[in-house]
Amino acid sequence: MYFASDNAGPAHPSIAEALIRANTGYAMPYGADVAMERVRARLREIFEAPEAAVYLVATGTAANSLALATLAQPWQQVFCSPVAHIYEDECNAPEFYMGAGKLFPVGEGDKIDPAALAAAMGDSAEISVHNAQPGPLSITQVTEKGRIYTCAEIAELSAIAARAGQPTHLDGARFANALVALNCSPAEMTWRAGVDAVSFGGTKNGCVGVEAVIFFDPAKAREFELRRKRGAHLFSKHRYLSAQMEAYLADDLWLDLARRSNARMRMLADGLRALGARFLQEPQANLAFASLPRLMHRRLQAAGAVYYLDGSVEGPDETPLQARFVCDWSLPEEEITRFLEIAAG
Known part of the structure; x- marks a missing residue:
């Protein structure tokens, strides 16, 4: 992930x-x-x-x-x-x-x-x-x-x-x-x-x-x-x-790989939105910034998910913390599904 x-x-x-x-x-x-x-x-x-x-x-x-x-x-x-x-x-x-x-x-x-x-x-x-x-x-x-x-x-x-x-x-x-x-x-x-x-x-x-x-x-x-x-x-x-x-x-x-990474981001963004994530900007390509509750981040970090966080996961469970997510061409859809399942708890 x-x-x-x-x-x-x-x-x-x-x-x-x-x-x-x-x-x-x-x-x-x-x-x-x-x-x-x-x-x-x-x-x-x-x-x-x-x-x-x-x-x-x-x-x-x-x-x-x-x-x-x-x-x-x-x-x-x-x-x-x-x-x-x-x-x-x-x-x-x-x-x-x-x-x-x-x-x-x-x-x-x-x-x-x-x-x-x-x-x-x-x-x-x-x-x-x-x-x-x-x-x-x-x-x-x-x-x-x-x-x-x-x-x-x-x-x-x-x-x-x-x-x-x-x-x-x-x-x-x-x-x-x-x-x-x-x-x-x-x-x-x-x-x-x-x-x-x-x-x-x-x-x-x-x-x-x-x-x-x-x-x-x-x-x-x-x-x-x-x-x-x-x-x-x-x-x-x-x-x-x-x-x-x-x-x-x-x-x-070069175009096929870009379409693939953009599609992976759409899949990730749709899943995060369903979990209540708030986006800094509406994702348009393969890069997005989204805020999730710290509890979700702790679950994801404990499961080995790797992404950049703007701060510490420590704090009240429901307080939001922004993260940057990037999808590359090789990212399997199964990993996105697993990521979203872990975030949901």
């Missing part, structure tokens, strides 16, 4: 098998492998962006940090949510790779409010040389609280950034989960909505460890290549990244 993180689940067998197949013979290093050519072509096809620059790295932090460093100048600030992964959970890596550029949190929630963004970005012509200058916008999709921006919402925010002369980056660690929930195309959720660069996640959705960075403007390609090498994120045995991503994209496995 593991609901702590979709980072903790196993890799899909197809991806593990692809790594084994790649582990024979010789392949050109540093991204010059033939498999990477196929990955690049496939991602361009998926995103309907034949000129896009496509690169692979091993972690989401590397993808976000290197992408933002390519889009931003050291004297600029990147606008993001105050709970964005780049702001709270990447140990200042974006600032480090940006050469001391700053992150500027907008508003108070997980989804950026357009009016707040417009006010924060302001008119760059009126900003003194003594102050940090406006820089890119970074949106997280799915948000850290489990919500999804609609394509229209992304377009509205990207348009505000564009009016300020700035690009938009999308942190898509759970890109596939958002896409299948919206039932739209990758192009509609990105460049057609004004997004300039995407961190396209694989690790949370069944890969061993691989993320793609996609720039819809190929003029950014050379700079990213230099930053990836200088930042120590260019794999020599790159074929092992390519093999994962190629298997992930084959036969729409």
Whole structure:
């Protein structure tokens, strides 16, 4: 009964098998492998962006940090949510790779409010040389609280950034989960909505460890290549990244796995709601925050359930305590059923 993180689940067998197949013979290093050519072509096809620059790295932090460093100048600030992964959970890596550029949190929630963004970005012509200058916008999709921006919402925010002369980056660690929930195309959720660069996640959705960075403007390609090498994120045995991503994209496995994890969350959320749980936000993908009585949490913890709690289970039985639940692609329905039975007592 593991609901702590979709980072903790196993890799899909197809991806593990692809790594084994790649582990024979010789392949050109540093991204010059033939498999990477196929990955690049496939991602361009998926995103309907034949000129896009496509690169692979091993972690989401590397993808976000290197992408933002390519889009931003050291004297600029990147606008993001105050709970964005780049702001709270990447140990200042974006600032480090940006050469001391700053992150500027907008508003108070997980989804950026357009009016707040417009006010924060302001008119760059009126900003003194003594102050940090406006820089890119970074949106997280799915948000850290489990919500999804609609394509229209992304377009509205990207348009505000564009009016300020700035690009938009999308942190898509759970890109596939958002896409299948919206039932739209990758192009509609990105460049057609004004997004300039995407961190396209694989690790949370069944890969061993691989993320793609996609720039819809190929003029950014050379700079990213230099930053990836200088930042120590260019794999020599790159074929092992390519093999994962190629298997992930084959036969729409990436979409199937996201549908599976989203469905598991719907099953869990329906069961918790029936037990009286209160949700911080209505679950939209594979991530949810729900408050349950401490008595339920004690039962679940005693039975070995694993998830994150916002506080101690000790206290009056009926007092609520919030928890974070995440479903990954491999979670059996039987474990959800067992979890709900234990919670019910």
